[in-house]
Amino acid sequence: MSAPERIPPRSLTPHELLAEGELTVRGQIREASNAVLYCTVEYEGVSAACVYKPVAGERPLWDFPDGTLAQREVAAYELSEAMGWGLVPPTVLRDGPYGQGMCQLWIEASETGEASEDSEAGEDTGDAGEGAGQDRLLALVEGDEPGPGWKAVGYADVGENRTALLVHADDERLRRLAVLDAVINNGDRKGGHLLPAADGRLYAIDHGVTFNADDKLRTLLWGWAGEPLTEEALAALRRLSADLAEDRPLAVRLAELITPAEIEALRGRVAELLRTGRHREPSGQWPAIPWPPV
Incomplete structure (x- = not known):
């Protein structure tokens, strides 16, 4: 008699785990302006930390x-996935202990991504180091020019009647995020929303104030403003433009999440990026940098 065939355990996707698992609240993240609960989610013997x-x-x-x-x-x-960049952690809409809400996979950051005073990123030394963008994403520096490997954003008040130049790393992960933020019309891209993971990937969180039909783009990632988009970005935007056509699965899904006017404005932003072939520049009609910036 032959032994019964062993069926390997099914491999759960993070999306399935978040959507179907039992959600247990473990604590609250009190620094947030809205209710943010640290949770665990468990399904078919698999568990993970998440935010609800x-x-x-x-x-x-x-x-x-x-x-x-x-x-x-x-x-x-959904937009991050459609563009093929995986910049936003897996995120679902589901019921939980306190009603319907957003549930997102918890990402353990290796660095905060927040701005710190740093002379190495300034022109004084002339060299921020080849790996600067991997180690640190934002810095406040003396002088008027960023060092190699950094992009200038603008001047920030650092107290005691002093200002410093805010810079971000000239990092392809951040550059993709700058394009995504322009697409989703992100009104609040701060340094604390950047999560570099130990595996080298960059994740971005806190996208509640997005997709407004009016121009609301506020970000710390203005370093490429006006520069030509990369070929990779243009290809991603072309795919996205096709996916946003009526009756395509992405457009149908977005219709469940944002308003028809916001979807039409989204299509317009993608079309404008493709028309100009350049990174967005501040419009001057809305504060360009969020406050506080971190």
Whole structure:
């Protein structure tokens, strides 16, 4: 008699785990302006840490419809996946202990990505080092020019009547994120939202204030403003433009998350990026840099 065939355990995707697993609240992240709960999710013997943001814990905003921030976080994930860059951690909309909300895989960051005073990124030394972008993403430096491997953003008040130049790494991961932020119209790209992982990947979080039909782009990633887009970015935008056509799966999914006017504005932003072939520049009609920046 032959031995029964062994069936290997099914491999769960992070999306399935987040959507189907049992969600258990372990604590609250108190620094956030809205309710952000640290949780674990478990399904079929697999567990992971995650973040749960219930709609009931959202603070109303004058320029966004009430109760829509969680949906916008999911829409940002959908766009990141459609562009093939995987910049946003797996994110779903689901019911939880405090009602419907956004559930996102927890990413353990190897660095904070926040700005710190750093002479190596300034022109004083003339060299920030070949791996500067891997070790640190943002810095405040003396002088008027960033060092090699860095891009200037603007001047920031650092107290005691002093200003310093805010710079970010000339890093292809950040450059992709600058394009994604222009597409989703991110109104709040801060340094604390950047999560470099130990495996070298970069993740970005906190996408509640996105997809507004009006121009709301506020970011620390202006270093490439006006420069030509990479061929990789242009190819991703062309694919995205096709995927946003009516009745395509992505467009149908987005219709469940954001308004028709916001979808039309999204199509317009993608078309404009393809038309100009260049990174967005500040419009001058909206503060270009979020406050506080980290």
